[in-house]
Amino acid sequence: MKDVNKKTGLARAKDIYDHRNKRARELKAEGKKIVGYFCCFPPVEIMTALDFLPIRLLGDMDEPITVADGYLPTVMCIFYRSTFDLGMKGRFNFIDGFIGSHACDAAERTSYIWSNYIKTPCNFFLDLPHVDKGEAVNYFKVQLNYLKETLEGLAGKKLGIEPLKEAISLHNKQRKLVRELYYLRKPDPPLINGSEVLQVIISIMMIPVEEGNELLQEVIDEVKTRRDIPDKKIGRLLIWGSLIDNIKFTDLIESSGLNIIVEDTATGTRPFWHDIEETEDPLVGVARHYLQEVKCPRTFAETDTSYREDLENRYSYLKDFAKYWKINGVFGNIIRNCDIHGYEVPAVKDYLESLGLPVLIIEQDYSTASLEPLRTRFQAFSETIG
Amino acid sequence: MKTENKKIKKKSGKTLQTAREAGYFAKKMLKNALQAQEEGRPIGWSMVTWWQGELIARAIGVELVFPENYGAFCAATGGAEKHLEISDSEGYPTTLCGYSRNSIGYAKLLSDNNFVPYEGAPGGGLAKPKFFLAAGVACDARYKWFQALKRYFTEAPVWTIDLPMPGTKEFFMKGNKELSLKYIVNHLKDYVAFLENLLGTKLDYDRLDENVDQAFKTLALAHEVDVLRRAVPSPMVGADFWSIMIPHLYLPDDPESYEFYEKVYAEVKQRVDNKIGAIPNEKYRLMFAELPPWHSLGFFGELAERFGMAIVIESWNYHAILPIPEEEFEGVTDPLEKVAMLTYYKWTEYNKVAVEYDVDPGFFMAAYFQFAKDYKTDGLLAHPLMSCRPATYTLLHTKNTLENKLKVPGVVIDGDIIDLRVFNEKEAFSKMEAFVETMDHYREERKKAGIAW
Numbered sequence: 001m002k003d004v005n006k007k008t009g010l011a012r013a014k015d016i017y018d019h020r021n022k023r024a025r026e027l028k029a030e031g032k033k034i035v036g037y038f039c040c041f042p043p044v045e046i047m048t049a050l051d052f053l054p055i056r057l058l059g060d061m062d063e064p065i066t067v068a069d070g071y072l073p074t075v076m077c078i079f080y081r082s083t084f085d086l087g088m089k090g091r092f093n094f095i096d097g098f099i100g101s102h103a104c105d106a107a108e109r110t111s112y113i114w115s116n117y118i119k120t121p122c123n124f125f126l127d128l129p130h131v132d133k134g135e136a137v138n139y140f141k142v143q144l145n146y147l148k149e150t151l152e153g154l155a156g157k158k159l160g161i162e163p164l165k166e167a168i169s170l171h172n173k174q175r176k177l178v179r180e181l182y183y184l185r186k187p188d189p190p191l192i193n194g195s196e197v198l199q200v201i202i203s204i205m206m207i208p209v210e211e212g213n214e215l216l217q218e219v220i221d222e223v224k225t226r227r228d229i230p231d232k233k234i235g236r237l238l239i240w241g242s243l244i245d246n247i248k249f250t251d252l253i254e255s256s257g258l259n260i261i262v263e264d265t266a267t268g269t270r271p272f273w274h275d276i277e278e279t280e281d282p283l284v285g286v287a288r289h290y291l292q293e294v295k296c297p298r299t300f301a302e303t304d305t306s307y308r309e310d311l312e313n314r315y316s317y318l319k320d321f322a323k324y325w326k327i328n329g330v331f332g333n334i335i336r337n338c339d340i341h342g343y344e345v346p347a348v349k350d351y352l353e354s355l356g357l358p359v360l361i362i363e364q365d366y367s368t369a370s371l372e373p374l375r376t377r378f379q380a381f382s383e384t385i386g
Numbered sequence: 387m388k389t390e391n392k393k394i395k396k397k398s399g400k401t402l403q404t405a406r407e408a409g410y411f412a413k414k415m416l417k418n419a420l421q422a423q424e425e426g427r428p429i430g431w432s433m434v435t436w437w438q439g440e441l442i443a444r445a446i447g448v449e450l451v452f453p454e455n456y457g458a459f460c461a462a463t464g465g466a467e468k469h470l471e472i473s474d475s476e477g478y479p480t481t482l483c484g485y486s487r488n489s490i491g492y493a494k495l496l497s498d499n500n501f502v503p504y505e506g507a508p509g510g511g512l513a514k515p516k517f518f519l520a521a522g523v524a525c526d527a528r529y530k531w532f533q534a535l536k537r538y539f540t541e542a543p544v545w546t547i548d549l550p551m552p553g554t555k556e557f558f559m560k561g562n563k564e565l566s567l568k569y570i571v572n573h574l575k576d577y578v579a580f581l582e583n584l585l586g587t588k589l590d591y592d593r594l595d596e597n598v599d600q601a602f603k604t605l606a607l608a609h610e611v612d613v614l615r616r617a618v619p620s621p622m623v624g625a626d627f628w629s630i631m632i633p634h635l636y637l638p639d640d641p642e643s644y645e646f647y648e649k650v651y652a653e654v655k656q657r658v659d660n661k662i663g664a665i666p667n668e669k670y671r672l673m674f675a676e677l678p679p680w681h682s683l684g685f686f687g688e689l690a691e692r693f694g695m696a697i698v699i700e701s702w703n704y705h706a707i708l709p710i711p712e713e714e715f716e717g718v719t720d721p722l723e724k725v726a727m728l729t730y731y732k733w734t735e736y737n738k739v740a741v742e743y744d745v746d747p748g749f750f751m752a753a754y755f756q757f758a759k760d761y762k763t764d765g766l767l768a769h770p771l772m773s774c775r776p777a778t779y780t781l782l783h784t785k786n787t788l789e790n791k792l793k794v795p796g797v798v799i800d801g802d803i804i805d806l807r808v809f810n811e812k813e814a815f816s817k818m819e820a821f822v823e824t825m826d827h828y829r830e831e832r833k834k835a836g837i838a839w
Contacts, residue, residue, distance in 0.1 A: 073782055075481075112751075300533065303544045343533065347533075
C-alpha cells in the first residue's frame, strides 16, 4: 500500500537536504556499509557496484569551525576546514570507508590528515594526475584498480565486470536525469529555482543511486507540471567556480534580482555533464571520464598556440551553456583560499566578457554568518544587467 | 664550546663564508638568461620540478630562470611590493602565492614594455620566456600560476610535468612504485617530444646522461653537508642553508655547483672537526618548517643572540635527496629513467618513516620525525605562510604529532615569504621567549619517556 505520508519530489529533496545523513544512517542500521568521499573524483560507480552507499562529504556553512583550528591552519580552504571540522565533531561517524582524493591541494592534504585522526575501517587516498593526456589515463586507471582492491577488502568480495557495468549504467542514468532537470531551467522564468536544484543535487549525493534516480524523476515530473514557478528576474545567472552547498546562499542570490540558471561547480554540472563511455574494460571508461570530462580547473588543459585559443580550449563549454540557457550574467564564486579557481579569475573574466557577459567575482568565507553583506553586491550586479 | 662568529650579522644571519658567496648562482641564472635573450637562445621560465624537467630542458639547450627564486630575490631586495600591487590590480586574489603574484606583476610590466625588462627591475629582471615549465608536484600554484601567465605571453606554451603523489599506504601497494616510474618515464618522453618540436632540435641523450650524473654527484655532496649538520654544536644554521640550497635545487647539473659544494663541505667539516658552533652558546636546537620570511632573515640571528637557538635543519622539500641504494640502478641505462627515479624517490623517500610513526603524508611531514632524531632537536619552529599556503597545510599536524610521539614541541610564528606586513617581529619574539620554557619542559618529558636526546 502506498504510504500517503511519504514525501515525494521537491518536498522529499528538501527533507533529504535538511537531514542529509539521515538516509545513510538508516541504511547503516540495516547493515549497509557507507563510504564517504571528497569532491567529484572518486568514482561512485565502484562504490555502488560493491553495494556501498557512497556519500559526498561536505562542509556546513552554518557551523562555526572550532575543532579544526587545532589541525588545519586558518589560511587554507575554508570548505575543507569545515568538512574536517565536522568529521572531528563526529558528523560522519557512521561511515565505514573514507576515500580522499587529489582534487586540489586542500582536498589532498585534508585527506591525509583526516586518515590520521578520523579512523574508519577502510580508507584510501586516490591520486589523480594533473594532466589528462598520454600515460596519465593509464596511471589513473592503475590507481582506480587499487581503490577497487581496497574497497573489495571492505566489502569482503571481488568486484566483477558486470556489476561495475551495471553501476555505470545506473549512474549514467542519473547524469541524464540531472541534465534533464537542468534543461527545465531554459524557459524564462525557469521552471525550478536554484535553491530547489541545489537541494536535489545534494540529496542525490546522499542516497543510493536507485533512490536518487527515482527522486530525480519525481522532481522532473513535478516541475514540468507545476504552477508555482519561480518569479521572472532581471538576471539569468551562470554560477562558475567553487561549490555552493547551502541554500541560504542561493536564496540570497535569488532574492537579489537574479534567477540561477546553471551552475558550473562541483555541486552543479561538473559531476553530471558527461556520461561514462561504455568500454570493454569498464575501468578504462571510468578513468577517462573522471580525468578528462569532469570540468574542473584542477586538471591542466594543454595550452594551444595563443591566449585566445587557450581560453577557447578551456572555457568554450561555458559559451555553450550561456547560449543554450540564454545567460546574461555570470557570478564567479571563489571560496576564500581556493587557488584552483583563484588563478582562473582574470582569464575566465576575459573570456566571458569577450562574449558580452558581465561577470561578478566574489571571494567569500563559506559561512552563512558572513553572507548578508554580499546582498548589496548581488543587487548592484542585477542592476547592471538590467 | 668555541664560536667562530662573536657577533651574528643581523642582516642575514649567515655564518658561513660560502653562504655569503652563494648569491652568485641566483645572479648567474638571471644573467645567463638575459645573455641568452641577446643571443637568441631559448629561455624557459621554470618551476622547481625537483629536477626532472630542468635537467632535460638544460640538456636540450634551454636557459632556465625560476620565478619562484626571483620572488624571493625581489622580496629580499625590496622590489616585490610594486609587482604585488600590479597583480592585485589585474584581478588576481591577494590570497594567491606571493611568488606568483610577484611574477604576475613583473610579467605585466615586461609585456607592457615590449618584453624588455623595465629599468631598475631587481637583478636586471627575467628575460622573456619561450615556454613555461610548470609542475604538478607539491602545490596547485605550480601549474595554475604559469597557466595564468599565458595571459601576458600569448605565444609561449605551458608544459606541466606531473608527478605521482600517492598516499603512504598506497605507495606500498604492490606494483605501484614500478607503475608510477613507468608513468613518469612515458610522461617525460612526451615532454622531450614537446621540447624537440618547440625548439626544432633533438635532445642529445649523451649530454643528458652526463648532466644527470653530474646532478646526482652534486646532490650526494649536498646530502653529505646535511649529514655533517647533525653535529653538536650545529656547524651551520638555517640562514646559511637558504643561501647554499640555490645551486643544488636549481643547478645540480652545473659543474660549478659541485665545486661550490666542495667548498661548503670543507668549511662545514672544518667546523665539525673543531667543534665550532655556527652560533655562540647553542642552547636549543630547532627544526624550521617551511620557507623563511626573506625580508626579515635577521630574526634568526636575533633568536641565536637572545636565546641561543640554532636552526639546525629545515624544510625537507628543499634539501638534496637521500642517497638511492646502488642496487636500485641495476640495469638502468636510460637517462630518462634515472631522472624519473631521482624525482620520484625524492618525493617518497620518507614513506618508510611515515609507516614507522603511523603518520601521513610521507612528504612534507614524516621527514621531521627523522630530523628530530638525527639532529637531536628540541623543537619545531613552524612558519605558516599566508601566501604559500599549501606548504603550510600540514604544519599544525606535524607539530601535534611530533609533540605526541617524540615529545618534541612546536611553536607557530605566522609570517610570509613576500608580504612583510604579516610578520609581527615583536609578537614573534614573545612567543619564542615563552617557547624556551616549553622546550625545557619537553626535555624532561623526553628523558622520562626514555627518548635518546
